[in-house]
Amino acid sequence: MGKYKRTHMCGQLGLANVGEAVSVTGWVQRTRDLGGLIFIQLRDRSGIVQAVVNKDVTEELFELAGKVRGEYVLAVSGEVIKRAESAINPKMSTGYIELAVKELEVISKAETPPIYIEDDLNASETLRLKYRYLDLRRPVMQKVFITRHKVAKVVRDFMDENGFLEVETPMLTKTTPEGARDYLVPSRVQPGNFFALPQSPQLFKQILMVSGFDKYFQIVKCFRDEDLRADRQPEFTQIDLEMSFVDKEDVMELNERLLQRVFKEVLDYDIQLPVPKMTYKEAMERYGSDKPDTRFGLELKDIGDIVKTSEFKVFADTIANGGLIKAINAEGCSDKLSRKEIDSLGEFVKTYRAKGLAWINLSAEGVKSPIAKFLKEEELNAIIDRVGGKTGDIIFIVADSPKVAYDSLGQLRLELARRLELIDKSKYNLLWVTEFPLLDYDEEENRYVAMHHPFTSPMDEDIQLLDTDPKSVRAKAYDIVLNGYELGGGSIRIHNSELQEKMFGLLGFSKEQAWGKFGFLLEAFKYGTPPHGGLAFGLDRIIMLLTGTDNIKDVVAFPKTQTASCLMTNAPSPADEKQLNELNIKTTV
C-alpha cells in the first residue's frame, strides 16, 4: 500500500470523528467536478464517504483529483468536517460529514467497468458472471457473503457448544452406485482408475460414528453432475452432521435449535419451538408435495369417492386404474381469473404431465364448467360441498395417476398463490416432514430403490412389513422444510447387519453385489457399531432464504452457468495432450 496508513473504514466515519485527521482507502464510486471544487465518493466494504477537494489546498492536489475516475483505488487523508446544514445528505449514513482532503494518492487506476457498481443494477447475469470481481464489489453482494460468513460462524459455535467435532472427509473418494452422476477424477498413478468427488460425505460420517467420534459435523462442498436449475449448482455446500446413540427426536430437536439460533442471530427472527411435524402422507394429501409451503391455504381435497361411479368416463376410469381425483378450491377467483388465464393454468399443469385441468367456476351468473354436462347434479353438488365451494370460487380438478395428480395440483397450488399474491413474505414457516416411505418402485428398472439411501432405517413398527408389503414400509427419515423449500433431510441409519442385508435384498442386490459396492462400510460395521443418525442442510438454500433471493447464483461467490461452466475462468476447458497422456486418457470428441 501507499504511504498513508488507513485509520478508518469509509462507512464508519460520522459526527463523532469531526475534527480528527483520518486516512481512508477504497474505490471511487463517483466524482463530481464542479470546477473549483471536486467531490469524490469513496467506497469500501463498510460503506461510502464523500471526500471534498478544494482548489485552495494545493494546485498539484487539485489537478490530481481532477484526473480521478470511477473505480480508481485511492488513499485519502484529511480532516473530518461537519457539513453545512444545507449540504447534509440524509440518504447517506455518512451524510452529515465529509472528508476535507489534504493528501491524495492514486494507488491503482481502473478502466471503465463494463457493469455499474450499484445495488440496483440491471446488467445481464452473463456480464455479472464474466466480471464477477466487479459484481462482488456491489454492496448487496457483499452483504450476502457477510450473511454467509455469519451463518457458518453461528453453526460452528452452536455445534461446538453442543459437543460436536468438525472432521474433514476426503474430496477424492470412491464412486458410489445409485444416486446422482459423479464428477470423476482420473488417477495418474493407477492408470484407468478414477476417483469421484463426493456427492455427500454420507458413508464417511457413518464410519466416523463407528470410530467413536460420537458427534460429528462439517461444512463441506458436495458435487453432483446433474442438470442445473435456478436453485441448483453442480458444486454446493452442506452443513453435514451425524450423532451416535440417538433416535430421530434427538436429531430433530438439536437441528431445530440450530435453525432457531441462526435465524435469531442473522435476522433477529424468533422461531417458535418445537417446529410442527407432519407425516409425508399428510403432506402429500393436503399439499400435493413433500415440502409444502404452509404460509397459505388452497389445500387439496380428494373427490375420488364422489365420482368413482360417475358416468363421466375420465373420472371413473382414473379411479378404476388406481389413480386419484384431487381438487383445489380457489376462493374468490371467479372474477380474478379470466377464461384465458384459466386456460393458461391448464397449460401449466401439462408441464407436470397432467392430461388436463378440469374446472368449475361458481360465478355470480351461475355455474360454468366444461365438465358439468357429464356430471349428475348430486355429483356436482357433492364436489362443491367437499371443497367448501361458494359463489365466486373456482374449483380446479386433476384426475391422473397419484404422482401426476399430486405433482400437478401441488404446483398449481403454488402458482395460484403467486398469481393471487397469497403469500406473506415476512413469514418463515418451518415444518418437519416425517415418515417418508422407505422404498420407491422404479418402473424402468423394475425394482425398488431406496427413497433416501440404502442405509436408512425402517420404522420399528413397520419392519414386519418388509416381507409382506415393502411399499408401505415407512422410514426413520425426516426433512426440514421452510416456506416450501427443502432445507435439509436426514435419517436414523441401520446399524444391525441382518436388517441391512434384508434391505439390500429388497433393493435387488445380492450379498456379493452389496459387498462390492459398500464393502468398506459393511466391514466397518462388523467391529461394533453404535446406533446413529444425522442430517444434512443445504447451506446455499439457507442463505437464499435468509437473503430473500430465488437465484442460487446470488449466494455463491463464483457460480456456474446452466451448462456448468464458469464465465470468469472459462472452465471447463480442454486438457493439453501431455496431461492426457500422463493420465492415459483419450477423448473421443
Add this chain to the structure above:
RNA sequence: GGCCCAGUAGUUCAGUUGGUUAGAAUGCCAGCCUGUCACGCUGGAGGUCGACGGUUCGAGCCCGUUCUGGGUCGCCA
C-alpha cells in the same frame, strides 16, 4: 434429451410492411462551472445488429442451422 424465452453502441433498451446515413438513455472523452450527492451546461467519439448459410434488386427485420445465456420438464438415492 424435450419445451419455452433472449442475443442491436461500454451498458440498458427502441427499431413500424423488408427500403436512403441503425436511434434513445446512460456511461465514456473534451471544454466550462466552488456545495454537488442521479450535479448542471456545451460539444465529441462510440455498431461485424451473436455466428454461418439461404430467400430477395435490397435483410437488424423473413427462412434454416448453430453458438451463448436464462427458465423449466426429465434428472438430482
